[in-house]
Amino acid sequence: MQRERREGRTLNHRIDPRITRTTQAFEQAIVDLAAQRPVSQITIAELADRAGVTRATFYNRYSTPLDLLIQVLYADLERGHRLEEERRAQGGYSARALLRLATTEVADHVERFMAVYRHAIEDPADSGVYAALVRHFSDYALGFMARGHHPGLPDANREVIAQFMAHGFAGAIRAWLNDPSVTKDDLVDASVASAPAWWAVDADSTDTSDRP
DSSP states (O other), X not given: OHHHHHHHHHHHHHHHHHHHHHHHHHHHHHHHHHTTSOGGGOOHXXXXXXXXXXXXXXXXXXXXXXXXXXXXXXXXXXXXXHHHHHHHHHOOOOHHHHHHHHHHHHHHHHHHTXXXXXXXXXXXXXXXXXXXXXXXXXXXXXXXXXSSOOTTOOSSOHHHHHHHHHHHHHHHHHHHHHXXXXXXXXXXXXXXXXXXXXXXXXXXXXOOOOOO
């Protein structure tokens, strides 16, 4: 029995690199194709062909090209959030400085996938990408409000507050993408300036300076 378990673990180790390569191939394929045209126009057949695998392999992992694309976008956003948490744990940053850094991370994410987001916003059939972005920001806002004490946080329905925040930030991103005259710095500056006071106040202080 122990020998069989060892052999099973060895087999898993041998398979894991292949699984990783297949996952990476799918992720790269969906990003490449979604940068060329709206994800609603991407077929599973061409996605599988681009990744160098069969359609059956795709169906074993994902439901639709949109699901795969959202998974890729969320993973990239989460990397930025983990960096924010690391900064928060290290200390030495004011709440306002953390807000600016976190907002910049999101702006960098959108810039990395600029072509993908532009297609998603321009094509009504691709509302799923924008909706997923709003959902992500809403979940983030709920998590933020649940974490620690925030002086000035209104005694109101937090789901509604989170939706208000999420749609506002997603709308700011849409304005950036739709207007070539708006820069990434404009997005960050406007978003930070529009954030409610309770978001940019340290839990143990009323100091909202930009000092790191």
